[in-house]
Each structure stands twice: as structure tokens, then as C-alpha cells.
Amino acid sequence: MSAPIFAAIAPLRRVRRTDVLGSLFSGVSGLAALFVVLMVLVIMGNIFYFGWRTVTWEFLSQSPRAGMTAGGIFPAIFGTAALVILMVVVLIPFGVGAAIYLNEYARPDSWFTRVVRFSVNNLAGVPSIVYGLFGLGFFVQFLGRHMDHAMGLDVVWGQPALVWAALTLALLNLPTVIVTTEEALRTVPGEMREASMGLGATRWQTIRHVLLPQAMPGILTGAILSVARGAGEVAPIMFTGAAYFLPYLPTSPTDQFMELGYHVFVLATQSPDVDATRPLLYGTVMVLLLLTFALNLAAIVLRSRLRARLAGRT
């Protein structure tokens, strides 16, 4: 009779000793979390503290002057906008189309679907500098050169340009858009598809009039996330179109352009006068951060609404 009681007591004794270890473990994990929060606060605090004085209307609306030790960042803002707009215009049809195909048409176990999913997953893991190499090797050197050759032009397309940088970024962001659009399509109940088909609508009519309107927040989320990422990525555009400094704004897709992220890199590492550049550097970083945060926040809000709809359904 006594044996089971002892068996029950023995582990209890051990718990006492391991309790110290236990609170240490949960304490350390709490510290790790605290460290992350603190680092985020320090980074943001530092940048906003040193940056907010610089960011004035003049700073946002003027060009760099005096070897980029004075003036503003308007060309970089303009270039960034042009870049991401061009990127989104190319990216969205392909990304959304791919997601619709994967979610609505393809059989999930067919080899084609598997190959596409495998490729998209791995595309998301390709280092951004490799995208830069690819953009230079494929778009600029191969496609651009051949276009010049075919059209009998000198060098118009076969050099770094806005359009090549945008296309490189579009490929880089393709997985993001596919994933978010698919997520959105999955929140549309199957009954809606059946109801629409039951009324005699074709597949495309169902997609066009039932699925796409419902999936709109998801598509927007993907677009916004890709813009946020596109605005900050530097490695893929360094060799495909971004310029240190340009005295004019890009007016054609074959022009080079200035970009905020690249401008941060240039100011931080190539400045002839570090002290004079520092306020401009902080100001540029702050503008870039505010831009990406605003975009990310919008994406988070949209996505949480979408998730709430999904949760409400099940």
C-alpha cells in the first residue's frame, strides 16, 4: 500500500529543486523578449531623436546640394515612388493570377502545382544580392542588350534603368503577393463558389464577381507589403538602376533614379564630410522608416480584419 504513495511523493521533492531552474528558464526567456523590445525602442528612439529636426518641408521638397552635404531628398522620394509603382503594376497581375490558379484551378497534388509551390517557396529564400546579380545579368546585360540590338539602338535598354530595377523587385516580391492573395482566397467560403456556379456563372465569372471582390483586402495587403519591402531593399537595385546622385528626375523607364534606401547607404558610407552629412543621413533614415512603418501598419490592419473574418466563419 505504501509504495504508490512514495512514488507519488518522490517527484514532488524533485520539483522543489528544479523550481529554481524553472524560474531561471522562464526568467531568461522573459529577458530575451525584453531585449528584443528594448532594442526596437532604442533603434526607433535614436533615429527619431536625431532625425526629427532634419525632416522639414524643405528637406522633403529639395534636391541634394553641395556634394550631398546640404539640401533635401526629393529626388530619392520621387525615384522610390516611381520604382514601387512600376513594380506593383507588373507584380500584381502575375502574383494574383498565380494565386488564383493555385487556389481555384490547380489540383493540389498535381506535379505542376507542386513545382510551382516549390519554386515560389524557394524564390522567397534567394538572397537579395543574388537578385541584384540576376537583374544585371539577365535584364540589363541580356534582355536590354538584345533589345537595343534588335531595335538598332545604341545603348538605351542595355544599361541600368528604372524598368530593370522594378522588374527585379517584382520578381523578388512575387512570393509575398502569391501567399497573401492565396490566404485571402481561402477565407472565401466554398458555398459562395458553389452558389455562383449553381446560378450558371462560369468559372471566370465566379472569380471576377465573387472571389476577387472578397479577396480584395488580401490582394491589397500583398501589394502594400511588397511596396514596403521594395522601398527598403537596396541590394537588388544597386546594379540594376539606382544612382548615387542625379541632377534630374527620371522621366522614362530607361532612366536611372535615386532611391531612399540606396541614398541612406550612399550618405552613410560615401560621404566626403561625415559630420555635415549626419543630420541628412538621420533625416533620410527617418523618412524611410516612417514610410515603411506606415505601409506595414496598413498591411497589418487589413490582414487582421481578414483573419477576423476567417475566424468568424469557423
Added chain:
Amino acid sequence: MNRPFPHAGLRPRGVGVGQRRREAIITFLLRVSAFTGVAGLLLIMVFVFMGALPVLVDPETQKEAGLAAFFATPLWQPVGDIPKYGLTPLLTGTLKVVIVAMLFAVPIGVLSAVFASEFAPPRLRELLKPAIEILAGIPSVVLGFFALIVTASWVQAVTGSVSRLNALNAGFALALGIVPVIFTVCEDALRAVPRSYREASLALGASRWQTAWSVTLPAAGAGVAAGILLGLARAVGETMIVLMASGNAALISASPLDSARTLSASIAAELAEVVVGSPHYSVLFFLGALLFVTTFIINVFAGLFIERLRQRLRGA
């Protein structure tokens, strides 16, 4: 015959030839857009490898930069009368920075994920998750800037290192960049562990940390491994942070307080000034191919771990 969708073969009434043709065209277009993902990956492979090919097959290039030359010299001096393409300093530099980054990022990422999913009161969790999302949203060039301007001085003050920019500084900044990756994947995996596991463990008298340590973590183990691997792949390929924070001196040294030049940073720093088609150009593409293959393999393994986690939890 028992077909799951008896209506699938029927055509909606009143659909004309024109409409049927339109449907077919649209299906084709959607299929093409799905194929762009495959085409993109293939094109990246083809064009990065093609750029690197002269290193392997072109005798002209190989005189300066063949596989043998990569390890014949301990120097990376691609610009000069006699260019030297020794890969050893770049490989050791990459290894050093990545190891430092993982030493910081793995404990911080995994432990804070455990904290968020197992211990944190809801209020704290609501503070932690946005912090991680903010960190994930910070562009890498901004983290590089922060490492260059701010943390470099901290690191030098604490360690008394000679060079302000060094592998420790770059590794730390890189860790900030990959913590969100590790955290997100780990936390997803931990939260996917069924509640009943935890309840059973607690009901048997285990404390919360015992449950976390010996039940939840092992159950989510494959997901944690996947998170670490995805973080590793990111660390190996990440460019801007390292380019700005590591000092970029191509040294062979094991000390984290020495400057380091990584594969990715070499590409970023040198590609702009290189003559297209020159040996140097091919060597940089070769470095890119090396990065592509390395990260590809790591990512495939991470995918396998995620698949395993999915099957395991489905079986449960």
C-alpha cells in the same frame, strides 16, 4: 463511378462558343502567371550560373581565376596589376559573421518565442508581437546604418577593439535582422502544438516550465529547427547590414574583433566597378552562385522540417 463533383463535367447552360473560348484563354493566362514563379527561379539559376561559368570552363579566365586559384593564395585583391582571388578570407569572414549572428539570434529568437507562447501574460505578448513586427519591417539598410553609426561605438567601448567596424558588430546587427524570422517560425510552431498536450502535462503535476521544456518544445522541435535554418539562410545571404557594419577588410582571422569581408558584401562592393565579362565579373557571379546554392540547400532542409512538423501534429 463515384465522381466527387458530378457537375464538374457539365457546361453551364447558355454558355456560347465565344464564352467558352474566353474561359479557355483566361485559364491559360492564369496558368502562365503561375508559371512565372518557376520561370523566375529557373532564370535566376541559369543567369547566375552562366555568369559564373567562365571560372569553370574558360581557359582565359582560369589563368587568373580558376578553382585552383581560389585556394592558391590567401589574398583577396581583385583590383591591381596582378589580381588575386583567394576565397579563403571571404569564406572565413562569412563564417565568422554568421556564427556571431547565430550565437545572438538563436537564443534570443527561440527563447522569446517560448516566452510569447508559453509564459507571457496576454498584455506582455501584445507588446512583444508588434515589437517583432516592427523589427521585421526595418529595412536592412537601416539596420546597417544603425550598426555603422551607433552600435559600432558600443562594441568598441565594451571590447576595446582596434577597428570600430568588425565581425562582432556586424554579427550583432545581423542578429537583429534575423531574430524576427526565427521568432515568427518558432512561435507559429509552438502555437500549433495542441492544447491537450499542455493540459495533460499540467494535469500530471508538471510545472509550466517543465511543460514548456519537456513537452511543448520537443513537440514543436521540427518547427524550431526550421526557424533556425531559415534564419541561417538569411544570415548567409544578407548583404547591406554586413556591408555597412563589418569593415570589409579581407582578413583571415578567427577573432570576432577583427574586420571581416563576406561573400555577399564583396559582390555588393565590387560589382559596380567591374568590367562586364572580365574574370573579376565572373568571380563575383561565382560568389553569387555559391550563395544561391548554399541558401537553397538550407531552405530545402527548412521546408522538410516544416513538412515533418505538419505531419506530426496532424497525426496527433
